[in-house]
């Protein structure tokens with residue numbers, strides 16, 4: 001599966017979000033990862049549907065919206081209307097996952113299921129045939145700039161194994177502490193979609209950073 005880089009807006013300039021989005025687009029990247037936190041599920045507050053709608057007016061990027069919310073089902077419609085292209089919910093969040101994932105698709109978006117570092121990968125096994133993406137957190141949700149959790153690599157490998165054995169085609173995305181070197185480890189384990197916040201926005205040469213991801217085998 002073709003590798004995709006999804007720079008995380010969390011590491012962008014919050015006073016000039018549109019400029020940060022343009023920076024992503026200008027470097028030939030196709031996806032933008034947007035972290036939504038409610039201060040309950042994750043100990044931070046970030047963006048709302050209004051921000052996503054405003055940025056939608058400025059960009060054609062694929063908006064990969066990662067909901068770190070206690071009750072994600074209450075907000076998926078608002079984010080879909082705001083212009084999300086993909087919406088991922090957490091398996092640890094309090095909602096009917098099967099129903100919420102189906103509603104995300106019915107709203108015209110790709111859906112995703114996310115697992116925290118402490119959550120076993122088996123918790124999403126029964127959902128695999130109903131998702132477009134599985135997002136493996138390689139840090140505890142909340143903040144950018146944390147260290148990559150190498151002990152998450154076996155989860156990626158297991159997902160890749162299930163995908164192959166069952167003839168499924170969901171993407172495997174990793175999020176947290178992803179840079180060129182940890183991305184390669186994730187790629188070898190079977191990941192194809194890479195969220196990079198700090199590593200992208202602090203890169204001395206974002207164009208070659210993006211190019212390396214695009215060509216990653």
Ligand code: DX5
Pocket residue numbers: 008009010011033035042066139140141142143144145146175176177178195196197198199
């Ligand atoms: C963490 C977020 C990540 C974050 C990653 O809660 O889900 O998307 O922006 O940031 P880096 O790439 O800096 O670890």
Ligand code: ZN
Pocket residue numbers: 008033034035066175195
């Ligand atoms: Zn994220």
